[in-house]
Amino acid sequence: MTPLHEGWTLRAVTGPQVPAGIADRVVPATVPGCVHTDLLAAGLIPDPYLDANETTLAWIGRTDWVYETTFDRPDGDHEHLDLVCAGLDTVATVTLNGVEVGRTENMHRAYRFDVSSALRAEDNTLAVRFDSAYRYAEAHRDRLGDRPNAYPEPFPFIRKMACNFGWDWGPTLVTAGIWRPIGLHAWSTARLATVRPLVTVAGRDGHVEVHVEVARAAEGPVTVRAEVAGQTAEATVPAGERTTVLAVTVRDPERWWPRGYGEQRRYELAVTLHGPDGERLDDWTRRIGFRSVRLDTTPDAHGTPFALHVNDIPVFVRGVNWIPDDAFPTRVTRDRLAHRFDQAAGANVNLLRVWGGGRYESEDFYDLADEAGLLVQQDFLFACAAYPEEEPFGAEVAAEAAEQVTRLAPHPSLVLWTGNNENIWGWHDWDWQEPLAGRSWGRGFYLDVLPRVVAELDPTRPYWPGSPWSGSEEIHPNDPAHGTTHIWDVWNTDDYTRYREYVPRFVAEFGYQAPPAYATLRRALSDEPLAPDSPGMAHHQKAADGDRKLRRGLDAHLPAPRDFDDWHYLTQLNQARAIALGVEHFRSHRGVCTGTIVWQLNDCWPVTSWSAVDGDGRRKPLWYALRRAYADRLLTVQPRDGGLAVVAVNDGGQPWRTPVTVTRVDLTGEPRAKTTLELDLPAYASVTLALPAELALPDEARRELLVAEADDPAGRALWFFAEDREVDYPAAEFDAVVEPVDGGQRVRVTARTVLRDLTLFPDRLDPSAQVDEALVTLLPGESTTFTVCADAPLDPVALTARPVLRCVND
Template identity: 85%
Template structure:
């Protein structure tokens, strides 16, 4: 097997149409492959940066235009039996021609295609072209043919097998792409090749076992041999003449196991597979690192309903997860380095699972390899989200093909632990008025409850499949019933205050979230608004959620002081997002005997936008990220309402018992103690213990002037409980001392409180876009100190670093005396 990429010399041109701008019509521009039309036009200086201001609205014509990519390449004929043109990813409605002869047509972004071009290649120069027809025209034609179906947005995304969020979402831009988005090239081979390699890895009774399913494609009807080696063990199987499939079994005794992060090491073993001719010549090869681990999903009914507990290597794992969306609307810009940084940000926040959401894509090989290396579990949705999907042709065939390819491709990754049929579509059918609108038309049920589970059961029975997110586990039970299976909580944010999270004790929360704007430096890069305001034109355009600003305001009104200006609004909305999710996560974790996991919506953004993300579209950590790091810590101390009073809850997500003395003190905001009690914590591994607080401690004398402080040593963050909302508390004017000193790579800011400082946070990106800080949301009592370490490319002004709007706390709102003294 020899491989030749065809990535050089490409040009791009628009097929003539009245919507094509005059400065682009008739023009051929250099094209980068892999890539897409938007990135090529941007590189040529022919369109504005899509992420800035409202520029995306000027680019809608791109998705309604046909495009042609073309290149030439040299071919030197050899003695190979076959030469295939291999297209790993074409986006989406493509016609491929070689030397003016049509090779094939495609209509699915989510799968690859292979075409035999042996007879079409010429010695010397060959011309390859790919025409992409408008995704809109294709989708709208199928919509008109099959009848419209309900979805969450006024776009036809369910009528084309393409990344749905290309058509816009409540956090994303409408940038409908086209292009050769993955590798393209020639594969020359003889006798036979490895068409698919599917390792099914299990562990039982201290034996690691790989059932290696191999499919070969033939150019000659002769026996061929498959050889495999992993961790010192080998296996060999002959694929007889006339046969196309074989299974080799490899056993490894006492293998080093792969574990999720926090539970053990991520042992990976190189699996090498070779295909050999009758004379011993190597015809083809395949290699990947695999991990030995078992995975199962426990849904055995219990006294609370239907659990949803993930077990890895027979250890129940409390999921501390986040939802993952495509990190960029233009996938070719997502490098391995960028993904590695994002994964490190996730791991540093205590996250152990990424759910790849169904409105995006099956992610790159880099994504799953990095998850394997870092011990981040992956829940992979099949690609259906927030819509009724047609089950007629060509979609039924395309869905089966893409699912088969995805399950086969990802089978060897130990990080992948769960397949999910769709995002919110079963829930939508039940609750969103779809049934009347559909009037009997198909909506995807056959995919989620028949086709997809059959494919997973046939191709990868080592992993569980769950029909939807949310899903109760039964047609007889509402799909979003908190007592059964998984649930999404969206009344919080959409209609209700975030304290309502405490009314739920679900078995597993697969989505819940709260919005906030991105970092100030991100806004300043993306928006030209002068001045910035929550409702200035750019801010309004980069708020995609329905009534998003009104919902943000409702949250502020319920909890926080009235912002006097945009700087206050920006700080307080980011703070409220962090507070909301921290409250929810700590509540759910405190009920870990019933609730087996939380998946926060969402980790990342794909552009600069007000959204639910913890990391904004420029990769900057919002205060929510710091709140997640606390709420997802291995050991958590939290004060929770219980049985009409309060309780101290200690949560231990480690394999060791947690034994430590703990104290809970009721103090005034001035730091004066009013009551105190002590406990001896004894929390078993992977457990939570709730300790009721005595009424004299839990009942304040002056709610607006008091708080609880719970401590259990230096290894765990203390827990705070305020008896009054910040808007009602009798805060003193914030006073403190601050020093700034240079350190390698940045500066160290030490703040000593003269008064209470509520959720003290430093925003160094306001001074330089490269600046970031190691901690945030620190509450200090009078006399206490904390240190912020700021990393930046340039030294920052010490005076600016220790004053508004860079250094903020709740009790500086509408005050002029937050200053270093």
């Protein structure tokens, strides 16, 4: 492949909405890239992520754009020269030397155009015109009739990243551009059109069934060879035929395992194509992993389970939902993904659900997931809307699905395809049926087209029609007793303690909001002063009634904030507590519940949202809470049958044997009652141990708590008998010592009074600063240590004072 990534320019096709100074400008363009990043690099637009700049840039999505470059014909004598476009966003007309060679209208597909006859030896002019995504989508909407959706935007009427049109956590930045590599492929005789390995395990044997499709320039026989783990197979594709299947068996391969269950062993699979004379015409190489995957949905006494088994081991899913990490995908590098995956693994996550309003991610994404042992659930790209099934969408969806299922087949991390996000639920519960008036809404995609594509092209992986989905059209799609469920009443209408009213089979979405890190806010907003409702803060809160819902949560649990610093700390704390409570409750019902997928890991820009890692990549307190709640070994105190119980959960592969001391203490640390429990817990199991009344019932609810401690890294579980706003906390008193260490500073805090959810926010002093721990509760006399890393030493006095060092009772 000869890349065509140099010498590009960009210009607007003039129109009344294009600002003066841009209408007549030709600017340098970066390919791969998009219009927004090119205009930003040229200094022609402000950063759309700052303040309310997003709103002044809406014209970009309503403008037509032309990319153009020149190049010389590659050397050599070839029967075919193809222009290969890995990704065009979205409604594109491609011309070469003034001759139209192709049109596209799907961001999620790759395209190949034969340009042999249009090429000249030198000074070829390649142009790609992108018509406004809005104009295209609105024209189809007007032709087919509107469809209900969660936002007043036409995203269901174009095969494009839906969240470009704005979401309740994302900006409305409707992109256009050559967003994936583009180049010339010179070939003769034949080439590998597709290679689709289906990897299975039976007994001690690993099997690779390699499905190969060839494209031809000549009709003679060609030979395909496949090699993996020292084993080879070969097949001839006779004249006039295009496909073949090669079968390779590997004895006793090392398995690929999810993180926490074993190693991530992969083997190189090499496929080569040879001409009649043995000449090597083409090759294809990927790394594959031998593992089995199945979904157990056999009805039982509790309903319909949703249990993922890898290599015949049931995996309790400790997942997070993944959204595009940037509104402009070409800014998401392999290094950035690797850092984000390290953050996921650091929070003890074992599965990423690629949400259906984003995109099929890059090859780097799935390769890094394979490497890290992070399982991937991949949604097909439909979210929160009724989608038309008429043409051109019917054919586009089928072709898109076939291409992506084929592309992702080699990756062992991919364990589940899902038909859509919330669309079947929406049809049932979101008042869609009357306005649809019988028009198509996507059902045929989720229950016919997509399952057929997966069954035909990759029967090694399960398919699930939607998230949520109960397993049957006869059962409500969001019934917690069947299949997967989404729990959003907590955020929208109810207190987070309502999570305890659910004992679901599998929770595929649940979340709670908080603002991003302080340094992220200060970079993105020019508000002076910052306030929960200051202009920039309000613009970067996209959820309906988001601030009111945040305040409702605070009022139920925490003391009233006195200023913005209080509000920022307490809302972040409340998010962490809400999700920790939910995760611990669901995990405590291991055996009925088989997994949780928190909404959401990441953000695409600086915003108040449900994320654990904010739009600048900083960890919110939720991340630290998730790390504990998702640990292999969890110790938690849970209400049970009118009393309290200690629940121990062991998701590790080794037995867990430890004494657990449970003490009811007052706020000075003085014990009121005490007992010791002996844990002897097998791998992949849990146990519930009821506590006697003298521990579960306080003498003074406002002045007591329960402390359960294990002699291992599972550490400590706490239960307060009253909400923080009702607890008789003393004013916080402590001693703090700061000392330098390699790469940073160590902050040792010793409590003189109880300190509830002690957290250090060093980014308030230096945007580069990070801390290793958060949300630590200390009783009088206890100590903890925070290690802070920053580009330069931080002021020790500021590091140990409000608003940098915080606790609930400070």
